[in-house]
Amino acid sequence: MKDDDAGVSDQIRIGLLSGCYALFLLVCVGASAGAALRYEALLVRAAIDQGFAHRLGIGAAVGLFVELVLGVLVLRRHLSRPRRSLGRLRYATLAASGIAHALASISAGFLAAELSRPEDLVAGFGINLTGKSAAITAAAACIALVAMLTGFASSLSTWPLLGEATRRRIWLVVDACLCLAALAAVAMLPAQPPSDAPHELGLPILRHAITTAFALRLLIRLLPPTMNLIEGVGFQPLVAARHLRSKKSGFLAAISLLSILAVTVSSCALTTTLSVMGGFRNDLKRKILGNNAHIVIDRDHASIEGWAPLVKKASEVRGVAGASPYVSGEVMLSSASNLATAVLRGVDAQGVGRVNDLPRNLKSGSLDYLDHPEKLLDLPPDSTASFLPIPGGLVAKRGESKAPRLAHDSDAPEPSKLAQQAKADELDQKLRDLDAFLRQDRPAQAKDREVLPGIIIGQELARALRLYLGDEVSVVAPLGALGPSGPMPKARPFRVAGVFYSGMYEYDMKFTYVSLSTAQSFLNVGAAVSGIEIKVANVDTAPATADLLRQALGRPELRVRDWQELNSRLFGALALEKLAMFIALGIAILVASFCIAGTLTLMVQEKGREVAILKAMGTSDRTVVGVFVIEGGLIGVLGAALGIFLGYMMCFAAEHFGIRMNPEVYYIDRLPVHMDLTEFLFTGLAAIAVCLLVTIYPALLASRLRPVDALRYE
Numbered sequence: 007m008k009d010d011d012a013g014v015s016d017q018i019r020i021g022l023l024s025g026c027y028a029l030f031l032l033v034c035v036g037a038s039a040g041a042a043l044r045y046e047a048l049l050v051r052a053a054i055d056q057g058f059a060h061r062l063g064i065g066a067a068v069g070l071f072v073e074l075v076l077g078v079l080v081l082r083r084h085l086s087r088p089r090r091s092l093g094r095l096r097y098a099t100l101a102a103s104g105i106a107h108a109l110a111s112i113s114a115g116f117l118a119a120e121l122s123r124p125e126d127l128v129a130g131f132g133i134n135l136t137g138k139s140a141a142i143t144a145a146a147a148c149i150a151l152v153a154m155l156t157g158f159a160s161s162l163s164t165w166p167l168l169g170e171a172t173r174r175r176i177w178l179v180v181d182a183c184l185c186l187a188a189l190a191a192v193a194m195l196p197a198q199p200p201s202d203a204p205h206e207l208g209l210p211i212l213r214h215a216i217t218t219a220f221a222l223r224l225l226i227r228l229l230p231p232t233m234n235l236i237e238g239v240g241f242q243p244l245v246a247a248r249h250l251r252s253k254k255s256g257f258l259a260a261i262s263l264l265s266i267l268a269v270t271v272s273s274c275a276l277t278t279t280l281s282v283m284g285g286f287r288n289d290l291k292r293k294i295l296g297n298n299a300h301i302v303i304d305r306d307h308a309s310i311e312g313w314a315p316l317v318k319k320a321s322e323v324r325g326v327a328g329a330s331p332y333v334s335g336e337v338m339l340s341s342a343s344n345l346a347t348a349v350l351r352g353v354d355a356q357g358v359g360r361v362n363d364l365p366r367n368l369k370s371g372s373l374d375y376l377d378h379p380e381k382l383l384d385l386p387p388d389s390t391a392s393f394l395p396i397p398g399g400l401v402a403k404r405g406e407s408k409a410p411r412l413a414h415d416s417d418a419p420e421p422s423k424l425a426q427q428a429k430a431d432e433l434d435q436k437l438r439d440l441d442a443f444l445r446q447d448r449p450a451q452a453k454d455r456e457v458l459p460g461i462i463i464g465q466e467l468a469r470a471l472r473l474y475l476g477d478e479v480s481v482v483a484p485l486g487a488l489g490p491s492g493p494m495p496k497a498r499p500f501r502v503a504g505v506f507y508s509g510m511y512e513y514d515m516k517f518t519y520v521s522l523s524t525a526q527s528f529l530n531v532g533a534a535v536s537g538i539e540i541k542v543a544n545v546d547t548a549p550a551t552a553d554l555l556r557q558a559l560g561r562p563e564l565r566v567r568d569w570q571e572l573n574s575r576l577f578g579a580l581a582l583e584k585l586a587m588f589i590a591l592g593i594a595i596l597v598a599s600f601c602i603a604g605t606l607t608l609m610v611q612e613k614g615r616e617v618a619i620l621k622a623m624g625t626s627d628r629t630v631v632g633v634f635v636i637e638g639g640l641i642g643v644l645g646a647a648l649g650i651f652l653g654y655m656m657c658f659a660a661e662h663f664g665i666r667m668n669p670e671v672y673y674i675d676r677l678p679v680h681m682d683l684t685e686f687l688f689t690g691l692a693a694i695a696v697c698l699l700v701t702i703y704p705a706l707l708a709s710r711l712r713p714v715d716a717l718r719y720e
Contacts, residue, residue, distance in 0.1 A: 024084070024097050027076050028161040029176065031104050034073050035158050038111060038150070070108045077104035093167040096160060103157035110150035181223060188220035198662040210662065218655050225651070236640070242629060245620070246636035249613060258608050265605045266645045268598030273649025273693050274656065276591040280685045281657045283584045285678030287577070293510045294573060296363040297517070299330075300548045301555065301568050304537030313535045316559060320540055323558050325551040327543045328360025331535040333525040339463075339518070340480040341471040348467060348518045350481065352525020361539040364506060364519065368462070370475050371504025375460040376521040382460060382501050385476050459524045460503030464514030468505050477502045481518075483529060498528055545569065595693050598645075599700040602638050606704035610634070610711070617711050627709035634705035635698060642697025646690040653689075657681050 081101035087094050165173070195213035233251060237244045250262075303320065304310065313331050320329040333352035338345060355376040359365040365373055375382055458478065463471075473479055483496045500520070508514055526532065542551045548568035556566045570577065610617070617630060657679050665677040 023076075024080055024164070026176070027080050027104070028100060028164045029180075030076065031073065031100065031107075031157050032161050034069065034104070034107070035154050035161075037069070038107070038154055067112075070112055073104050074108040077101045077108065081105065093164060096164050096167065100157060100160035100164060103153045103160055107150055107153035107157055110146045110153060114146035114150055181227070184216075184220045184223055187216050191216040211659075214655075214659055214662075221651070225648075242632045242636055245633045246640060249609065249616075249633070249637055250640060258605070258612055261601070261605045261608060262641070265598070265601040266641055266648070268601045269595065269642060269645025269693055269697065270649040270652065272591065272595040272598045273646050273689055274653040275594065276588065277650055277653030277686055277689050278656050279587050279591060280584065280689070281653070281679050281681050282660075282677060283580070283587060284680040284682055284685070285661075287580050287584075288680045289678040290576070290580070293508060293513075294576075295545060295569060296367070297508050297510065297513045298569065298572070299361045299539030300542045300545055301540035301552050301566065302537055302572065303540065303555065303559070303564055303566050305564060309531050309534035309536055310538070310564070311534050313538060316561075316564075317538055319558055320538060320555060323551065323554050325542050325544070325547060325554065326540055328357070328541045330354050330357040330361045330539050331522065332537060332539055333522060333529060333531060333534075334536045335483060335525070335529040337484075337518070338482045339467070339471060340482065341473055341477070343472045344470055346467060346470055347516075348463075349516050350483075350525060350529070351517065351519050352522045352529075353519055354522050358519075361541040363508070364462075367506040367508050368504050369465060369507050371462065371502070373462070373504070375503035376462070376519070376524075379460045379501060379503065380457045382476055382503060383457065458499050458501040459520060461500040462504040462506060462519040463502060464517055465505055465507040466511055466514040467516070467518070468502070470515070473502050475502055475505065481528070485530065496528065496530075592692060592696075595696050596700075599642070599693075599696045602641050602697050603700040603704055605641070606634055606638055606701055607707065609637070610704055610708045614711060617708055621711070630709045630711075631705040634708050635701045638701030638704070639694060639698050642694045645697070646693040649693070650686050650690050654681065654686070 078101070081098060084091075084094050084097040084101065191213040195209050197213060198210050233247050237247045303316065310316070317329045317331060320326060331354060335350050336347065337350040338347050353364075355373040358373070461479065461481065463473065463479075468474070471479065478499050478501055480497055481500050485496070506514070506519075520528070522535070526534070540551075540555065542548050549570060552566045552568045559566070621627075621630065658681075660677055661679040661681070
C-alpha cells in the first residue's frame with residue numbers, strides 16, 4: 007500500500023512545470039522543423055532587411071534561451087529524485103534533449119549566419135561553407151536534428167505520467183489556444199492564393215492546417231457527450247456504448263482502433279476519388295460546351311438550304327439563348343515550316359459569340375478581322391504574341407518593365423522568392439532569344455501586300471506551324487474544281503487574324519475559323535450551310551429544348567441533337583469509369599469491414615461473462631443481437647464520419663490550393679476537383695450499411711452463447 011501511495015504521490019509531484027516543458031519542447035521542435043525547411047529563405051530575407059534580421063535574431067535567441075533555462079531546471083529537478091521514481095528517466099532524457107537542441111541550434115545558426123555571404127544569398131547561390139566551418143556547422147546541425155527527434159519522442163512518452171488534473175488543465179489551455187488560432191486564421195488569413203500569384207500557398211496552407219486541427223479537436227471533444235446521449239436512448243444502445251467505452255485488453259483495443267482507421271481510410275479514398283473524377287467530368291463538360299453549341303441542327307451528309315428562316319424560328323423557341331449558322335469542312339494548312347490537318351468552320355463573326363466562347367478565348371487578334379481583313383495589313387509591331395510555353399506568373403508579358411527593384415522599395419519582392427525570380431528572369435531571356443530567332447525569317451510588313459481573308463487558329467496549331475498574327479498560311483480543301491483527271495484540290499492563301507486558347511488540346515490543334523461567306527465560297531457549298539448552332543439558357547434542359555425545336559421547325563429531314571447526344575460516348579465512358587472506381591473502392595470498404603467483424607467476434611469472447619449475465623437476467627436473443635449490431639454500427643459511423651471529414655479536407659485543399667500538373671502532358675494544368683454533397687452522403691451511408699452487414703455473424707454468435715457455459719469457470 008505504501009508503494010502505491012508513493013507512486014501516486016510521485017506522479018502528482020511531477021507537476022505542471024514538467025508537463026508544460028514537454029509541450030513547449032514540442033512547439034520548439036515544430037518551429038525548428040519549419041525554420042530548417044525555410045532556412046536559406048530566412049537568411050536571404052535577413053541579409054536584405056536588417057530590421058527583419060534583428061527581430062529574427064531576438065526571437066530565436068529568446069526562444070532557445072527559454073528552452074535552455076527550462077531544460078536545466080527540469081533536468082536538475084528530476085535528477086534529484088530517487089532512482090526508481092516514476093518518469094525520472096523520461097523527463098531527464100526530455101530535458102537533456104532540449105538542452106542539446108538549444109545549444110546545437112544556437113551554434114549552427116550562428117555559424118551559418120556569420121560565415122555565409124549576404125551577396126551570395128541575394129544572388130541565389132545559397133549557403134557556401136567550406137573547410138572546418140562546414141564540418142562544424144554540419145555536426146551542429148546533425149546534433150540539433152537528433153536532439154529534436156529525441157525530444158519529440160520523449161515529449162510523447164511523458165504524457166501518460168501526468169496526473170489527471172494536470173492533463174485536464176493542459177488540454178484546456180490547448181483548446182483555448184486552438185480556438186483563438188482558428189478564429190484568427192479565419193479572420194486574417196486567405197482561404198486560397200491570390201489569382202495573380204497562384205504559387206503563394208504559405209498563408210492558405212497555414213489557415214487550412216489550423217482550422218483542420220481545431221475541427222479534429224472539436225470532434226474529439228464532442229465524442230464523450232455524444233456517447234452519453236446514445237446511452238440515454240435505450241437499453242441496447244446503453245449496453246453497446248458501454249462495451250465500446252469499457253476498458254479492453256491491449257490486443258482488442260488495437261484491433262478496434264485498426265477497424266476504425268480501416269473504414270476511415272477507405273471512405274476517405276472513395277470520396278476523394280469520386281470528387282476528382284467529378285472534377286474531370288465538369289472540366290470536360292465546361293470546355294466542351296464552351297467550344298461547341300448546346301444543340302446542333304444539321305442534315306445527314308447534306309447541307310441546309312434556306313437556313314435564314316430556320317435561324318429565326320429557332321431563336322424564338324422558349325429556352326434558346328442564341329442561334330448562329332456555320333459551315334464546316336476538313337482542310338489542310340501549310341506554312342513555310344510544317345503541314346497540319348484541321349477543321350475549317352465558317353461562322354458569323356457577329357453572332358458566334360452567342361453560341362460559344364470563341365470571343366473570350368481569343369489570346370490575340372479579333373473577330374472583326376474576319377469581316378475586315380484589310381486591317382491585318384496595318385498591325386502595330388507589338389501586336390503579335392508569342393506562342394512559346396512561357397510559364398504563367400514567372401515571365402513578364404511583352405512590353406512590361408523588368409527593371410530590378412531595390413530592397414528598400416515598398417513593393418519589393420519577398421526575399422524567399424529571389425532565387426526563383428532570378429531563375430525566372432534567366433528563363434524569360436532564353437525564351438525571348440528563342441522567340442526572336444524563330445521570328446527572324448518572317449517577312450517585313452508591307453503596305454502593298456495583298457488583302458487576304460482572315461483565319462483564326464488554335465494556339466497549339468499556331469505553335470506547330472510557327473504562325474503569328476498577320477502571317478500568311480495556305481489552306482487546301484480536298485474538293486475543288488473539276489479537272490482533266492477529276493476533282494482537283496483547291497488551295498487559297500489566308501492571313502492569321504487571331505489565335506484562341508480553349509484549354510483542350512484537340513480543339514486548339516484542329517479547329518480554325520473563317521467568315522461564313524468565305525467558307526461557303528472556298529468549300530463550294532453556295533449559299534447553303536452545314537448546320538445551325540443553338541445555345542440554351544440552361545444546359546441541363548437541352549434535351550427538352552431540342553424536342554421543342556423539332557416541333558417548331560417542322561422539318562423531319564433535319565437532325566436536332568443536344569450536347570449529351572453528341573458527346574454520349576465520352577460522358578458514358580466517364581460514368582462507367584466512375585462506377586468502376588466506386589465498385590473497386592467499395593470492395594476496399596468491404597475488406598475494411600471484415601476487421602470490424604473480427605473485432606466484434608473477439609469482443610464476444612471477451613465480454614462473454616457480461617453477455618451471460620444479461621441472458622441469465624432475462625435478456626432475449628434478439629436484444630443481444632441488437633446490442634452487437636449497434637456496436638458495429640457505431641464503429642462504422644465513427645469511421646465513416648472521420649473518413650468523410652478527412653476526404654473533405656483533402657478535396658478542399660486540392661480545390662483551393664491546386665495540385666499542379668504538366669500542361670504539356672495533360673490537357674489541364676491542375677487537378678480538377680468537384681465536391682458533391684450527394685456523393686459524400688452516399689459514401690457514408692454505404693460504409694455504414696456494409697459495417698452493419700458484417701456484424702450479423704458476431705451478433706448471432708453472441709446470441710447463441712449459453713449462460714451456463716460462459717459462467718462455468720467464473
